[in-house]
Structures are given as structure tokens and as C-alpha cells.
Amino acid sequence: MTEEPGAARAAVLGHPIGHSKSPALHRAAYALLGVEMDYTRFDVTEEGLADFARRVRTEPGWRGLSVTMPLKSAFVPLVDRLEGLAAELGVLNTVVVEDSAAGPVLVGHNTDVAGIVEAFRHAGVSSAGAPVIVGAGNTALAAVAAMKQMHARRVTFLVRDPARAGEAVGLAERLGLDVRVEDIEAAAGRLASADVAVSTLPPRAADGLAAHLADVPELPATDDGAPRVLLDVAYDPWPSDLGRVWEARGGTVLHGLEMLVYQAVEQVVLFTGREEARSPRVTDVMCDSVGVPRRTA
Numbered sequence: 001m002t003e004e005p006g007a008a009r010a011a012v013l014g015h016p017i018g019h020s021k022s023p024a025l026h027r028a029a030y031a032l033l034g035v036e037m038d039y040t041r042f043d044v045t046e047e048g049l050a051d052f053a054r055r056v057r058t059e060p061g062w063r064g065l066s067v068t069m070p071l072k073s074a075f076v077p078l079v080d081r082l083e084g085l086a087a088e089l090g091v092l093n094t095v096v097v098e099d100s101a102a103g104p105v106l107v108g109h110n111t112d113v114a115g116i117v118e119a120f121r122h123a124g125v126s127s128a129g130a131p132v133i134v135g136a137g138n139t140a141l142a143a144v145a146a147m148k149q150m151h152a153r154r155v156t157f158l159v160r161d162p163a164r165a166g167e168a169v170g171l172a173e174r175l176g177l178d179v180r181v182e183d184i185e186a187a188a189g190r191l192a193s194a195d196v197a198v199s200t201l202p203p204r205a206a207d208g209l210a211a212h213l214a215d216v217p218e219l220p221a222t223d224d225g226a227p228r229v230l231l232d233v234a235y236d237p238w239p240s241d242l243g244r245v246w247e248a249r250g251g252t253v254l255h256g257l258e259m260l261v262y263q264a265v266e267q268v269v270l271f272t273g274r275e276e277a278r279s280p281r282v283t284d285v286m287c288d289s290v291g292v293p294r295r296t297a
Contacts, residue, residue, distance in 0.1 A: 009038040009061045010271050013052065014068035017043045019236045021257060021290045022066050025264040028289035029282050035272050037063065046074045053078040056097060057104050064271035065095040066264070069202065072138040079108040086110040089141045089171065093263065096270050109270060112142035115263025116198065116231065117149050119254050122262075122295040125229050128196035130154045134184065134209065134242075136165035139200035139233055144172045150196070154178040158187045158209070188212035192219050192249070196229055199242055203234040210241035219249045227252040233259055257292045 012022040018041075026039040044052050049071055056062045067075050072091045076082065079095060086092040092108035099105075120126070128150040133143045136159045147155055155177050159165045162181045172179045182190055191197055191213060199206050219228050228251040232243045235256030243253040264286065268277040276282070287294050 007038055007061050008036055008063050009040075010064045010066070011039060012041045012066040012068060013044045013049075013071055014041075015043055015045045015070060017041045017068070020068065021235070021260060022068075022264060024289040025261060025286045026066075026268060028285045029264070029268045029277060030272075032282055032285050033268075033272065033274055033277060035274065037271070044071065046070055049074050050078060053106065056095075056106065062097045062104065064097055064267065066267055067093050067095060069138070076108060079106040081105075082108040084109060085113050085142075085145055089113075089145060090167075091138045091141050093142075094267050094270060109266075110142060110145075111263040111266035111270070112139060112259070113145045113149070114266045115259040115261075116143055116146035116233075118262035118265075119231055119258040120146075120150065120196070120229065122258070123229060123252065123254055125150075125196060127151045130156070130194070131196040131198065132156045132158060132191050132194035133168070133198050133200060134158045134191070134206060135200040136168040137200060140168045140198075141171055143198040143200055144168060144175065144177070147196075147198075148175045148177065152177060154180070156180040156182060156190060156194075158182055158184040158191060160184050184209055185212070188216055192216045192228075194228060194230075195222050195226070197231070199230065199232045199234065199240075201234060203236055203240070206232070206234070206240065206242040210245045213242070213245045213249070216249060219246070219251050229254065231259060232256050235260065255292055257290050258295070261286050261290070261292060 012020050030037045086108045093112045094109040096107045097104050128147050131147045136157050155172050230246045231254040232240050233256045247253045
């Protein structure tokens with residue numbers, strides 16, 4: 001789309017950002033919906049974020065921002081308010097630019113939770129009694145909230161440094177979950193026994209865990225005989241080592257792009273006000289735009 005002064009615009013921010021699939025997802029949705037929206041990407045570091053936020057407040061046409069690592073916490077003090085899950089988690093992945101008489105208002109949202117829940121739901125998984133979450137950073141916070149929505153009773157975090165897991169542990173306890181924290185280097189067995197697991201680590205950061213999991217001959221059967229399901233939010237490169245090993249041992253792997261699609265659907269709704277963005281036809285073209293197989297919920 002050709003950018004014009006005052007034309008509706010949105011973007012994804014992060015560092016690095018060249019690998020992001022968000023432009024393809026958003027552009028596919030806007031084209032189908034008939035929405036004129038210029039959507040691009042900007043490589044923005046934490047040090048440059050405040051300047052970019054001021055730019056959004058002064059340039060006409062901004063409707064929203066998709067926010068990825070390492071900016072999900074850094075953007076929080078720069079918005080005017082947080083809504084919903086972003087306020088509960090203290091982490092955002094979406095900024096909506098609202099008009100007001102006093103000028104643009106930046107509102108933080110978190111659609112990562114919806115992305116995780118919908119990825120599992122479309123794979124036929126609606127409940128997670130005792131899930132395992134690999135990592136304890138910003139995306140792990142969204143995973144905790146998602147698992148709570150999926151009726152989890154207990155959550156186990158696999159981490160390298162338990163001292164840095166306090167925020168995720170605190171959130172899980174506030175949500176009424178029993179919590180366990182285990183050393184990631186010695187927890188392949190714990191991961192293999194999880195009915196539902198989410199790896200929130202960045203690309204290749206779970207390779208060591210995958211090597212340990214490779215020593216497990218096969219994933220033990222679940223009580224009801226269903227496959228054990230792992231969502232690996234890292235999608236570049238794909239398949240990840242963790243996903244490949246999990247699948248080779250009889251589990252089901254959800255591509256990180258599946259989460260990305262469903263969180264992007266909610267962003268499109270927020271940026272445009274178009275509720276029909278949640279329709280299957282929009283999801284289908286978004287999946288096609290990044291080569292993700294369609295799943296029927």
C-alpha cells in the first residue's frame with residue numbers, strides 16, 4: 001500500500017525484526033476486509049523506544065502497533081493506560097492509538113493470551129490441568145494467564161535461574177495456581193510427562209532441553225490416550241529442535257506461527273474495530289499468507 005500523509009497506518013516493533021511475519025498476516029487481513037491500512041515493520045531497541053512513542057503521538061494516521069521482544073515490558077510506562085490482560089500481567093504486545101480532543105492516547109493491550117488459547121483450541125485442546133511452561137519471561141506471563149483460562153490447577157516452570165522466575169511465579173500464585181519450579185537442564189522427564197506444554201523461549205534457546213528430551217525413548221501415554229501437545233512460540237527457524245524431538249516421540253507440536261496468527265486476529269480487531277476479523281475466512285487468508293496449515297476448531 002502507498003503511504004500518504006494522514007493515511008491509516010500500523011506497524012510491528014522489535015529488535016531484531018527482519019524475520020517478523022506480522023506484516024504478511026496483517027496485510028492479508030486488511031486486503032480481505034477492504035481496509036486501507038499501511039502496515040510495516042520498524043527495528044526499534046529499548047533505548048530508541050521512547051523516541052518512537054513520541055513519533056506516534058505526533059505523526060497523523062497511526063492506528064496501532066504490534067510489539068514484540070524486547071519491548072513488551074519497556075513500552076508499558078510509555079502508554080497512557082493499560083486495558084484488560086495487559087493491566088493484569090504488566091506486559092503488552094499491542095498498542096492502540098485512540099483519538100481524543102487532547103491528542104492521541106496510547107492504550108496497551110495483550111493479545112498473546114488469546115493467541116495461545118486459540119492455538120490450543122483449534123488443535124482440539126480446551127483444558128490443561130497441570131501444564132509445563134518452559135521459561136519465565138514476558139511471554140511466559142501470557143502463557144500463565146492462558147493456562148488459567150484453560151482450567152489449569154497447577155503449573156510447572158522449567159527455568160535456568162529460579163531467582164529470575166519470581167514475576168511468573170507470583171502471577172501464577174495470584175491466579176490461584178499451585179506452582180513448581182524446576183531446573184531446565186534436569187527436567188526433560190517432567191516436560192515429557194506434560195499433557196500440555198508451552199515453550200516461551202526465543203529461537204534456539206531450547207536446543208539444550210531438546211537434546212535431553214532426545215534421551216526419552218517416547219512420550220508416555222496420557223490417561224485418556226490423547227497426544228501430548230507442545231506449543232513452541234519460537235517459529236524461526238522451523239521446525240525447532242524441541243518441536244522436532246517432541247513430534248518424533250509421538251507428541252503433537254503446534255507451530256509458533258499458529259499463536260502469532262490468532263494474536264494478530266485480535267490486533268486487527270483492535271486496530272480497525274471490525275469484529276468480522278475473527279471470522280474463519282479472515283483466519284484462513286492469514287494462515288495462507290505465512291504457510292500455516294489450517295486447523296478446524
